[in-house]
Amino acid sequence: MSLIWICGVDEAGRGPLVGAVVAGAVVLDPSKPIAGLKDSKKLTPARRDFLYEQIIEKAKAWGVGQASPAEIDDINILQATMLAMRRAVEDLASRLGAWPDKALIDGNRCPELPIPSEAIIKGDAKEPAISAASIIAKVTRDRQMKILDALHPQYGFAQHMGYPTEAHFAALKEFGACDEHRKSFSPVRKVLEGITR
Numbered sequence: 001m002s003l004i005w006i007c008g009v010d011e012a013g014r015g016p017l018v019g020a021v022v023a024g025a026v027v028l029d030p031s032k033p034i035a036g037l038k039d040s041k042k043l044t045p046a047r048r049d050f051l052y053e054q055i056i057e058k059a060k061a062w063g064v065g066q067a068s069p070a071e072i073d074d075i076n077i078l079q080a081t082m083l084a085m086r087r088a089v090e091d092l093a094s095r096l097g098a099w100p101d102k103a104l105i106d107g108n109r110c111p112e113l114p115i116p117s118e119a120i121i122k123g124d125a126k127e128p129a130i131s132a133a134s135i136i137a138k139v140t141r142d143r144q145m146k147i148l149d150a151l152h153p154q155y156g157f158a159q160h161m162g163y164p165t166e167a168h169f170a171a172l173k174e175f176g177a178c179d180e181h182r183k184s185f186s187p188v189r190k191v192l193e194g195i196t197r
Contacts, residue, residue: 005060007092007100008129009085009111012040012137014077016162017172017188018155018181019144020066021081023088024136027100028129032058037131039124040138052139055132061100062132063092064140073184082111088133089113106130152178 011023028034034054036047043051055062065087067080075083085105093099102116106123123130142161149158155171155178162168164187172181172191181188 004102005096005098005100006129007089007103008106008123008127008131008133009088009103010040010106010124010130010134010137011081011084012134012141013162014081015164016182017164017168017185018069018157018162018178019141019148020068021072021077021084022064022066022137022141022144023081023084024133024138024140025063025065025085025088025092025103026055026129026132026136027060027062027092027096028132029058029060034058034128034132037128037135039131040134041124043135045142048135048139048142051132051135055136059132061092061096062136063088063090063095064136065089065091066140069180069182072182076184077182082109085111086113088137089115104130106134148180152180 005027007025007027009025011021013021040048065084067084072080089103099115103113104127105117105119108119108121110117110119124134145157145161154175156167160168177188177191
């Protein structure tokens with residue numbers, strides 16, 4: 001009997017004001033267990049980086065998908081998240097050489113996929129494959145923010161990762177928005193319209 005490939009899917013970056021929303025998809029290999037998988041938000045950055053490398057090395061397959069700030073502005077953050085998740089599963093399928101048998105999605109809804117899928121609320125704390133996907137997504141997005149920080153150091157992206165902190169609001173007021181800001185998000189839109197927070 002052939003192995004059943006279960007794919008975990010999760011995203012990072014729905015809440016920030018800048019950058020892409022990134023999704024990860026992972027099929028774990030039962031013969032190569034990875035200790036310590038949990039929701040990426042409950043891990044230190046160093047631990048996330050370590051587990052990221054373990055997942056890349058030991059998983060049966062993994063994939064990354066994203067939706068750009070322009071896509072987020074065009075179709076809204078929820079639809080962009082679904083798009084990123086679908087792209088992550090497509091990327092995984094191309095690496096795996098086949099579609100997985102089923103996708104387990106963190107949250108309360110599933111993207112459109114050509115395979116059965118199941119939404120699991122707080123799945124990143126319940127399903128190791130979803131935990132692994134959350135780590136892939138979070139590390140990928142954090143690395144993107146560090147690159148963005150080097151391009152636009154005035155915003156402090158490496159510190160707040162684009163989330164709506166007081167420091168980020170202050171930088172938006174002082175410097176305006178950069179190209180990678182999500183123009184449809186209220187705090188950014190208000191800056192662009194010249195409305196003070």
